[in-house]
Structures are given as C-alpha cells and as structure tokens.
Amino acid sequence: xxxxxxxxxxxxxxxxxxxxxxxxxxxxxxxxxxxxxxxxxxxxxxxxxxxxxxxxxxxxxxxxxxxxxxxxxxxxxxxxxxxxxxxxxxxxxxxxxxxxxxxxxxxxxxxxxxxxxxxxxxxxxxxxxxxxxxxxxxxxxxxxxxxxxxxxxxxxxxxxxxxxxxxxxxxxxxxxxxxxxxxxxxxxxxxxxxxxxxxxxxxxxxxxxxxxxxxxxxxxxxxxxxxxxxxxxxxxxxxxxxxxxxxxxxxxxxxxxxxxxxxxxxxxxxxxxxxxxxxxxxxxxxxxxxxxxxxxxxxxxxxxxxxxxxxxxxxxxxxxxxxxxxxxxxxxxxxxxxxxxxxxxxxxxxxxxxxxxxxxxxxxxxxxxxxxxxxxxxxxxxxxxxxxxxxxxxxxxxxxxxxxxxxxxxxxxxxxxxxxxxxxxxxxxxxxxxxxxxxxxxxxxxxxxxxxxxxxxxxxxxxxxxxxxxxxxxxxxxxxxxxxxxxxxxxxxxxxxxxxxxxxxxxxxxxxxxxxxxxxxxxxxxxxxxxxxxxxxxxxxxxxxxxxxxxxxxxxxxxxxxxxxxxxxxxxxxxxxxxxxxxxxxxxxxxxxxxxxxxxxxxxxxxxxxxxxxxxxxxxxxxxxxxxxxxxxxxxxxxxxxxxxxxxxxxxxxxxxxxxxxxx
Numbered sequence: 081x082x083x084x085x086x087x088x089x090x091x092x093x094x095x096x097x098x099x100x101x102x103x104x105x106x107x108x109x110x111x112x113x114x115x116x117x118x119x120x121x122x123x124x125x126x127x128x129x130x131x132x133x134x135x136x137x138x139x140x141x142x143x144x145x146x147x148x149x150x151x152x153x154x155x156x157x158x159x160x161x162x163x164x165x166x167x168x169x170x171x172x173x174x175x176x177x178x179x180x181x182x183x184x185x186x187x188x189x190x191x192x193x194x195x196x197x198x199x200x201x202x203x204x205x206x207x208x209x210x211x212x213x214x215x216x217x218x219x220x221x222x223x224x225x226x227x228x229x230x231x232x233x234x235x236x237x238x239x240x241x242x243x244x245x246x247x248x249x250x251x252x253x254x255x256x257x258x259x260x261x262x263x264x265x266x267x268x269x270x271x272x273x274x275x276x277x278x279x280x281x282x283x284x285x286x287x288x289x290x291x292x293x294x295x296x297x298x299x300x301x302x303x304x305x306x307x308x309x310x311x312x313x314x315x316x317x318x319x320x321x322x323x324x325x326x327x328x329x330x331x332x333x334x335x336x337x338x339x340x341x342x343x344x345x346x347x348x349x350x351x352x353x354x355x356x357x358x359x360x361x362x363x364x365x366x367x368x369x370x371x372x373x374x375x376x377x378x379x380x381x382x383x384x385x386x387x388x389x390x391x392x393x394x395x396x397x398x399x400x401x402x403x404x405x406x407x408x409x410x411x412x413x414x415x416x417x418x419x420x421x422x423x424x425x426x427x428x429x430x431x432x433x434x435x436x437x438x439x440x441x442x443x444x445x446x447x448x449x450x451x452x453x454x455x456x457x458x459x460x461x462x463x464x465x466x467x468x469x470x471x472x473x474x475x476x477x478x479x480x481x482x483x484x485x486x487x488x489x490x491x492x493x494x495x496x497x498x499x500x501x502x503x504x505x506x507x508x509x510x511x512x513x514x515x516x517x518x519x520x521x522x523x524x525x526x527x528x529x530x531x532x533x534x535x536x537x538x539x540x541x542x543x544x545x546x547x548x549x550x551x552x553x554x555x556x557x558x559x560x561x562x563x564x565x566x567x568x569x570x571x572x573x574x575x576x577x578x579x580x581x582x583x584x585x586x587x588x589x590x591x592x593x594x595x596x597x598x599x600x601x602x603x604x605x606x607x608x609x610x611x612x613x614x615x616x617x618x619x620x621x622x623x624x625x626x627x628x629x630x631x632x633x634x635x636x637x638x639x640x641x642x643x644x645x646x647x648x649x650x651x652x653x654x655x656x657x658x659x660x661x662x663x664x665x666x667x668x669x670x671x672x673x674x675x676x677x678x679x680x681x682x683x684x685x686x687x688x689x690x691x692x693x694x695x696x697x698x699x700x701x702x703x704x705x706x707x708x709x710x711x712x713x714x715x716x717x718x719x720x721x722x723x724x725x726x727x728x729x730x731x732x733x734x735x736x737x738x739x740x741x742x743x744x
Contacts, residue, residue: 086375087304090125091117092359093160093372095332098152099355100365101173101180103346108174108182111330111342112150115301116235116266119325122307123233123264124157124378127315131382132162135190138411139389141230142193142209142506146202147237147266148183149344155180158191160368160376165190167366186505186533194505195533198525200243201498203263206234207249208502208511210261210320211478211487215458216508218483220407225396227389227407231315234263238276241265241284248495253320254292257480261320262311266301268329274340285324294319301325332359410456410508413536413592422453423586427615430578434607439600439639440542442581444469450585451475451485458509460487461540462496467602468514468542493519497526497539504535510589514540516548517557517599520564530595531569537595538588544574545693546728547603547640552718561638562698564597565667574599575665576642577607583618584665601640603721608642608663621669622681628658633739634682636662636702637691641710641730645691648735657739660686667702687742693730708738 098113129141145154152173158165165179172178179189183197193209196202210232217228240246253261265284269276285295294317296310307325314321330342334354347355356362363369397404409416426449435442451457451472459475461468465488476484489496493515500511520527520541530537546556564572571591573584581600588596608625617623625642626649633652637645642663649659662681664670670678682688682702689708690699696711703709712728719727 084304087118087121089372090121090375091304092332092361093368093376094120094153094156095355095359096361096363096368097156097159097170097366099347099352101152101155101170103349103352104171104365105174106346108152108346109149109344110152110347111270111344112147112237112266113153113156114333114337114342115268115327115329115331116150116153117331118302118304119235119264119266119307119327120153120157122304123311124161125376126308127311128233129230129385130191130378131386132158132191132379133383134386135163137386138507139228139230142206142232144194144196144202144206144209144232144234145184146196146206146234146240147199148196148202150235151180151182151184153235154184154192155189158189160373161378163191171366194502195529198529199239200245201526201529203234203236203240204245204249204495204498205502205505206232206261206263207253207258208499209506210253210258211256211499212503212506212509213260214258215478215483220403222396222400225392225399227393227396231260231262234261235266236263237266238269238271238280241282242280245494245498248492249499250288250293250320251291252490252492252495252499254288255480256478257292257318258320259318262314262323263321264307264323264325266327267324268327270329270338270340270343272340272343285322288322292319294321296321296323299323299325301327302331334358406455407508413507415590416453418453419589422450423582426450427579427582430582433578435578436604436606437578438602438604439575439577439581440467440469440602442575442578443540443542443585443598443600444472445578446582446585448472449582450589454510454589455485456508456510458485458487458503458511460489460496460500460511460513462489462493462513462515462519463491464515467516468540470512470514470540487513489513493522494526497523497537498529500537501526501530501533501535504530504537505533510536510538512538512540514542516543516555517541517560518543518555520560520597527564527570527595527597528567531567534569534593535595536592539595539597540600541597542600543602544599545601545640546712546716546724547601547693547721549602549721549724550718553715556716557694558712558715559695561599561692562695565698569594571596571666571668572599573597573666574639576639576663577605579608579610579615580618580663580665583615587619587669599639603640605640606643608646618663618665619669620673620677621666621671622662622664624660624681625663626661628653628660631658631660631686633657633743634660634662634686634688635691635735635739636664636682636688636699638664639692641691641693644730644732644735648732648739651732651736652739655736657743659739689735689739689742691730691735693725693728706742708742710735710738
C-alpha cells in the first residue's frame with residue numbers, strides 16, 4: 081500500500097494539473113477535481129483495472145465521471161497513469177481540436193468511456209454498462225472461466241442526484257441487483273448557485289437504500305485509506321453501492337475551498353500561488369516530478385492484467401471455441417455472416433404476403449425475423465411493450481437473477497434511452513427501446529448524446545401522428561418527427577409498409593456510426609407494390625414509388641401519408657395531371673445521396689407538394705417556397721383516427737386542391 085506521503089503527492093498532482101489547466105484556458109471547473117483528488121487516488125491506484133496501452137481492452141473496468149464538468153480530473157488521471165494523453169494536450173485544455181475538451185468525449189480522449197456533461201446521464205450510462213456486463217457474463221462465462229468480469233465505477237455529485245434521470249436509472253439498477261456498479265458521491269454541499277441546503281435537502285442515503293442499494297455513509301473523501309476500505313466493502317455486496325464521500329470542493333485553495341467560487345471558474349494567479357504554498361507544491365505549471373509519475377504509472381500493472389486475461393481467454397477458446405468466436409464478434413460490433421441473407425429472405429416474404437398491417441406490427445415482424453441471427457439484440461420498452469410491440473417469441477424478460485434479452489424499463493423514457501446508450505458503449509449488444517413518439521421529448525437529450533457519440537442505439541417510436549386517435553393531443557405527435565430530423569447524425573426512418581419497415585430495421589442495425597429512430601404507425605397501412613430496383617432504392621432514404629409520363633407535379637410523402645399520396649395521384653390522373661409519388665422514409669439518408677440521384681428523384685423544375693401528418697415548416701427545404709405542404713400546424717384532437725385525418729385535411733380532395741394551387 082502506498083504511503084500517506086505518496087498518496088498526498090499523488091492527489092496534489094491532480095490539484096495542480098486541474099488548477100493550472102483551467103487557469104491557462106481561463107475556463108473550466110477546478111473545484112471538483114481538487115475536491116475528489118484523494119477519491120481518485122484510492123480508486124485508480126488500488127482498484128481500477130485497466131490498461132493504458134489498450135484503452136479498449138474488453139474486460140477493463142469502466143470509469144464514468146457523471147459530473148463531467150470536472151473533466152480535468154479524468155484527464156489528469158489518464159495522463160498520469162500512462163495513456164496517450166501528453167502534457168501538451170493538458171496545456172491545450174478546452175482548445176480547438178485538442179484531446180481535452182471541456183467535458184469528456186468518448187473517442188476523442190483515449191480512456192474516456194462516455195461523453196458526459198448533461199448531469200445525471202453519466203450515472204445512467206453506467207447503469208447500462210453494468211447491466212451489459214452482467215448479461216454478457218451470464219451468457220458467456222463458464223465455471224472457473226470468467227471471461228467477462230469487471231466493475232463499473234462512477235463519480236457523481238449533487239447535480240447528478242438532483243436530475244430526475246438519476247432516480248429513473250438508480251431505481252432500476254437496484255431492482256436488477258447490479259452489484260458490480262459502484263458510485264462514489266462527491267458530497268460537498270456546493271453547486272453553482274452556492275450551498276445546496278436551500279434547494280437540495282434529500283436524505284440521499286435513505287433514498288438509495290430505498291432503491292435497494294448498498295449505502296456506505298459518511299466516508300472521509302480526503303482519506304485515501306477510508307475510501308479504499310469503502311470500495312473494498314462495496315465489492316463484497318450483492319447490490320449496487322453508493323459510497324457517500326464527504327469532501328470540500330476546491331480543497332487546497334486557502335480562500336476559495338468550500339465555496340461556489342471555486343466551482344466553475346479559474347482560481348486566478350494569486351489564489352493559485354497561495355494554493356501551491358498551502359499544499360507544498362513547488363513545481364512550475366505543467367511540471368510533475370518523476371516520483372509522482374512513478375507512483376501513478378499503471379502501464380506495467382495494466383499490461384499484466386490484460387496478459388492474465390488473455391491467457392484465460394485462450395483456455396476458454398480451447399474449451400468453448402464457438403462461444404469464444406461469438407463473443408469476439410459481438411464485442412467487435414460485427415454482424416453475423418448470414419445477416420444480409422436473412423434480411424433478403426424476409427423482404428421477399430413481405431413482398432409475397434403483401435400485408436396491410438400497422439407498421440408497428442411490421443416492426444415486430446421484422447424483429448422476429450432478425451432476432452434468431454442477432455443474439456446481440458437487447459430489446460425493451462418503457463412500459464408499453466404490448467403497444468410498441470418490441471418483444472418477440474423468443475424474448476426473455478431481464479429480471480434480478482434472471483438474464484434475458486428484453487428489458488421492462490418501466491415508465492422511464494429518459495432513463496431507458498440513456499441506459500441504452502451505456503449498453504451500446506459497453507459493447508456486445510445492439511440495444512433498442514421503445515415508447516410512443518410523443519414521449520420522445522422525455523428522451524431527447526439522450527438521443528442527442530447518442531448522436532454526438534456516434535453509437536448504435538436504436539430508438540423505436542410508435543403511435544406516430546394524429547392516427548393515434550382517441551387519446552388526443554397529449555399523445556399525438558405533431559412536431560416530433562421534424563424536430564428529430566434536426567439532430568445531427570441521427571437517422572430517422574418513418575416507413576409506409578412492411579417492406580420499408582424491414583429495410584428501416586436493416587439499415588439501423590447495419591449503421592455503426594450513429595443512432596437511428598424507427599417511427600411506426602398505430603393504424604393499418606396498405607402494402608405498396610414495387611420493382612426490385614425500387615426496393616433497393618428504399619435504402620437511399622427516398623425513391624420514386626410511382627411515376628407518370630411527363631409528370632406535372634411531384635408528391636413527396638412518408639409513412640401513413642403514402643397511401644394518401646397514391647390515391648391523390650390517381651385522382652389527379654383523372655384530371656389530366658400526371659403525378660410522381662416519392663416515398664421518403666428517411667430524409668436524413670436521402671440527403672446524403674449523390675446529387676445526381678437526388679435530382680433523378682426530385683426533378684428540377686417540376687413543382688412539388690409534400691404530405692405528412694406533422695408540422696409543415698420542415699418540408700419547404702424540398703418543395704421550395706413556391707411548393708405546397710399538406711400538414712398540420714396545430715395540436716390534435718380526441719377522436720377516431722379516420723375522423724381526425726378528414727378534419728385536418730388529409731384527404732384526396734385537399735391534396736388535389738393544393739396541387740392545383742401550386743400549378744396555377
């Protein structure tokens with residue numbers, strides 16, 4: 081065990097790097113890194129299993145800073161322990177294109193497991209990581225051969241616990257008994273506005289005990305040995321553990337420690353000089369002594385840990401070659417060799433059946449077709465499984481002590497989405513979870529984070545419009561599809577029938593550089609006849625579904641409005657107006673196509689009318705100000721779906737009238 085003198089120097093190295101980097105950037109949060117320095121020493125030098133030479137080692141422990149504003153703590157740890165994060169990068173904290181952005185970002189900084197900053201999402205991602213570890217271990221481990229065996233550690237603060245998502249996630253973690261999840265709570269009583277007792281007086285310990293967590297109370301967060309003992313005890317629990325660490329924010333700063341003044345601003349030259357004197361740190365900024373580097377260096381220990389695991393994996397592969405190959409494929413994120421063949425066969429079956437069904441049912445059928453070749457499918461729903469239809473015949477509900485492949489998330493839309501992100505980040509699974517489209521609002525920031533992190537989370541949203549019917553405007557999506565299309569790097573699919581639904585699922589599963597939404601109807605939608613070329617072009621996001629010789633107008637539609645567009649085209653033909661019908665299930669994918677293809681679908685100079693049961697503004701990017709949009713710019717009403725579509729003008733007569741106005 082390291083001496084108290086050594087641990088003090090190790091902690092003070094973190095303080096020095098944090099205050100100097102924030103000062104140089106004149107931006108950042110020095111208080112949390114300075115206050116959690118001893119906690120970091122206890123965890124990273126005595127418990128955290130990782131290999132700086134291989135940040136993606138499969139069986140590494142996961143570490144998440146949920147209070148992501150304290151990013152300099154993580155950067156200091158990564159630099160000190162031997163990751164590819166140079167002192168130059170520390171100097172460039174919060175500067176353009178550095179590896180040390182203001183908040184931790186996955187795939188930017190080696191060793192960072194998830195992008196944090198929006199408080200509460202880090203702990204929720206960690207719940208997903210711990211759940212993925214538990215399920216993978218149950219699936220692949222064999223007696224005396226635990227190839228999946230690691231912990232998930234989280235640093236979090238008062239802000240994370242105030243956010244409602246922390247309740248959603250931690251409640252579920254307790255119910256599921258995620259005992260290898262250990263959270264260290266920076267209980268310093270300070271947030272940006274000051275002392276939190278004016279707005280945050282929860283008994284946090286009782287709260288987590290009520291969730292079913294193991295709680296270790298009143299640990300001195302500045303005593304490395306005390307934190308070490310708490311972590312050791314946490315590892316023996318059959319429950320997730322919250323370690324409540326009493327700390328002083330900005331510890332070491334003689335005049336600002338314990339105040340909100342040290343939370344989110346540089347200390348200033350005078351206070352930094354005073355801090356250096358107070359902690360007996362005589363080194364110039366960004367200079368660390370050799371003995372500090374030697375005390376922190378984790379390269380040899382990490383290499384040995386991975387070497388030992390590799391030997392275990394080699395033994396495992398000899399005894400269980402099929403399972404070893406499957407695990408390697410899964411953690412690499414690669415699809416099975418027969419995936420494309422399975423998809424093609426299922427699409428052919430959809431064409432043969434030509435079913436008129438709701439696309440939510442078409443989605444369930446697609447899941448049923450793909451699941452047998454995708455054991456990495458980990459589905460779920462936010463208490464709407466019977467409506468979202470995200471289960472399948474072979475799905476097994478995940479319960480405490482019972483592994484499975486379908487998660488009942490409960491009424492926790494935001495928590496579900498961020499947990500899915502954690503599962504995707506951990507690896508080994510393709511998570512999908514569902515709710516009604518209108519409740520995507522609850523999930524929105526987690527969707528944004530998935531897109532920012534470029535991870536393969538699949539968000540299923542059903543009951544996608546006024547077609548929901550009698551439940552009324554609180555449940556009817558109006559602005560949601562268009563607003564989701566505004567999120568960069570999020571692919572949104574709103575298919576019109578069984579074939580488009582199958583291809584939407586195929587493309588979402590195959591996409592490895594970002595998340596997708598899959599948006600489905602409650603009401604039945606008719607099957608559309610297509611040629612093989614048209615089926616192939618669905619994958620381009622938009623294509624010509626029906627054409628007319630010398631078309632005078634292009635009708636663009638998605639989802640349930642495709643039926644209306646085709647009927648309107650038939651009616652226009654009776655009036656001598658040829659209409660091309662373009663189905664655009666994914667505007668995001670269509671926009672990425674080459675210019676020549678887009679021009680072949682949306683011929684220049686031909687007037688256009690868009691039809692979608694949602695807000696109109698989005699569609700002017702395709703139809704131009706001179707074009708027309710049949711949409712809805714008010715909230716819905718409570719009535720049967722058919723009545724509502726007529727009431728809001730989604731009729732052949734209104735589409736024809738709109739076309740005539742555009743052509744006039």
